[in-house]
Amino acid sequence: ESQLNPNYNFENFLEGDSNRLARNAGLAVANKPGGTSFNPLLIFGGVGLGKTHLAHAIGIDIKDKYPEKTVLYISAEKFTQQYIDSVKKNNRNDFIHFYQIIDVLIIDDVQFLSGKTGTQDVFFHIFNHLHQNGKQVILTSDKAPVDMQDIEQRLLSRFKWGLSAELQSPDFETRVSILKNKLYRDGVEMPDDIIEYVAKHIKTNVRELEGAIISLIAQSSFNKKEITISLAKEIVEKFVKNTKREVSIDYIQKVVSDYFQMDVDTLQSKTRKRHIVQARQLAMFFAKKYTKASLASIGSQIGKRDHATVLHACKTVDNLSSTDKQFRKYVDDIAKKLAL
Ligand code: ADP
Ligand code: MG
CATH class of the missing domain: 1.10.8.60 (Helicase, Ruva Protein; domain 3)
Structure with missing residues (x-):
């Protein structure tokens, strides 16, 4: 099961100046998977600009041309989840082995690996193995490698080995x-x-x-x-x-406190009660995600905290949402309320 969506093919991926480089690089990779210097091929760009579509298109084209090759598409989020499960079930080695025998590995939204050191570590080893054996790796990300945060240096340097091609807004x-x-x-x-x-x-x-x-x-x-x-x-x-409409930090605090049925003063208070701390951390996380405010400014608006506290909050939310199902649900619910 390659998980590829047949509608996301090259034919339907219309060419323009905004995507020509990435699209052609994708075609080149599809013609000779593992056999070009575009390894990894990293496609980056903003939301809704076609990263996922193009990643699928490459996979589909490879499957057409090389039916014997194993192609696997997976989101970085799912990859992380699988890895965590494998650790829990004590079969981390099976997980690694599964990925090491793939011919073409496509990982979507690698920015999701930010701060997830365990998953980054295992991916580093899988990547090295595939690369050494002439297998193709295709990655997508919402940012260029130079702008990625909380990704280990050794992994970032691998990302830069091949080609990073940007998808821009189409004309x-x-x-x-x-x-x-x-x-x-x-x-x-x-x-x-x-x-x-x-x-x-x-x-x-x-x-x-x-x-x-x-x-x-x-x-x-x-x-x-x-x-x-x-x-x-x-x-x-x-x-x-x-x-x-950019959401304001006030609005985020209001939505988060409503969600946990507390008032904004409580959310901002100095208490160390776990559920209040979590609500505050969620507000900081969403402020970072949805506004252009700096860490310092977020901190000062959410109960006069400093920038390190906000950074810590963002990391905590990232970690908890990949390890704790209940917490993950909070994040998803609040994101929905904020998105309207
Ligand atoms: P991203 O992964 O970058 O957020 P997607 O790949 O999900 O974006 O693309 C969003 C939508 O836009 C999809 O329906 C996709 O088919 C379409 N799309 C994006 N770029 C193109 C393009 N160049 N030609 C045709 N459809 C496109
Ligand atoms: Mg996508």
């Missing part, structure tokens, strides 16, 4: 082709001026671009309305508003 023409291709595949017709209107206003994220078109189609069919520019305008405005 207008590419956005139009992506939309047209999607509509064509879904068998939906839409006037060019509407497609162009959407492509003109939603610029930074392909997932949102597709999302806007999907809600446009849905709105028009539910309400039996014709698809017009004014309907498109309505929908685009909703999308733009939802994504531009």
Whole structure:
């Protein structure tokens, strides 16, 4: 089971200036897995710009050309979970062995390994083994290796061995082709001026671009309305508003304290009671994640703590959410409330 999604193929991954380097590097790797200097191939870029899609496309193409090769796609999160389980069940060696006999290993969102030293360590050994044996490694990340935090130096230096290729936001023409291709595949017709209107206003994220078109189609069919520019305008405005809104640290504190049924003063207080400390750490974690505020500024706004406390909070939340199911649920629930 390679876990590849057949729709995420090269044909559907439209080329533009924003992705040409990454796309061509991907094609080169697919032609000669393990046989190019692009090993590892690391694809990086912001949310919704096609990292996962391109990673699958490479895997699918390799499977087509080299059916005998074992290709495995896995998210770094799932990889981490599997590793933790293997340690618990005392079969860490089986875990390592499983990964060492793969021909093409694709790990999505490696930034997730930040701060997870055990998983980084095991991945380091798997990586070395694969690389030495001419096997291909493909990674994606939301950041370039130079900007990654809390990843061990020896692993970062491996990431830099091959090629790091960035996916940027697509230009207008590419956005139009992506939309047209999607509509064509879904068998939906839409006037060019509407497609162009959407492509003109939603610029930074392909997932949102597709999302806007999907809600446009849905709105028009539910309400039996014709698809017009004014309907498109309505929908685009909703999308733009939802994504531009940056949550404030006050809002985060409010949401987290509501979630734990305490008030903001309690969350900020000096108490060492475990559930209050955890709530405070979660607020700090989300402030770091969802705002541009510095660690120092987050600390001063959440109960006058210093930047080291905030950093510690972020690490604690990271660790707990990969080891503690209940805690993980807190993180997911709060993330949902904040995302709206
Ligand atoms: P990421 O992993 O970077 O967050 P995804 O790979 O999940 O982004 O892409 C988000 C959506 O945008 C997917 O539906 C994907 O098919 C689509 N997409 C992104 N880039 C392209 C492209 N160049 N051509 C066609 N579809 C694209
Ligand atoms: Mg992705």
